[in-house]
Amino acid sequence: MSLVGPRPELRTFVDMYSPEQKKILSVRPGITDYASIEYLDENYILGSAEDPEEVYIKKIMPEKIQLNMKYIQKRNMKEYIYIIFLTLWHIIKKSNVAKKT
Numbered sequence: 001m002s003l004v005g006p007r008p009e010l011r012t013f014v015d016m017y018s019p020e021q022k023k024i025l026s027v028r029p030g031i032t033d034y035a036s037i038e039y040l041d042e043n044y045i046l047g048s049a050e051d052p053e054e055v056y057i058k059k060i061m062p063e064k065i066q067l068n069m070k071y072i073q074k075r076n077m078k079e080y081i082y083i084i085f086l087t088l089w090h091i092i093k094k095s096n097v098a099k100k101t
Helices: 021-026 034-038 042-047 052-074 077-100
Strands: 002-004 030-032
Touching: 002 077, 021 052, 030 034, 030 077, 034 052, 034 077, 042 052, 052 077
Parallel strands: 002 030
Antiparallel strands: none
């Protein structure tokens, strides 16, 4: 596992990937990536959904795949550091919002 890379996905959902999307599996998984940053509130989205699995499959998963493909296409040290910075920035920003409420 790496610090930056696509987050591991459940086998059930990986089985739905197209051959092109399966390229995501060729990259070392990571703790953070564009999808993790974009979906910091994924638990809230799914928790408030009438059918969480359907929302995940039809909305969230396709967007996560698209973000993971973006990372794979642009993967380099500059991008790696940029994603770490974005992750820290969003965590700090979210914690500051939580402190105010």
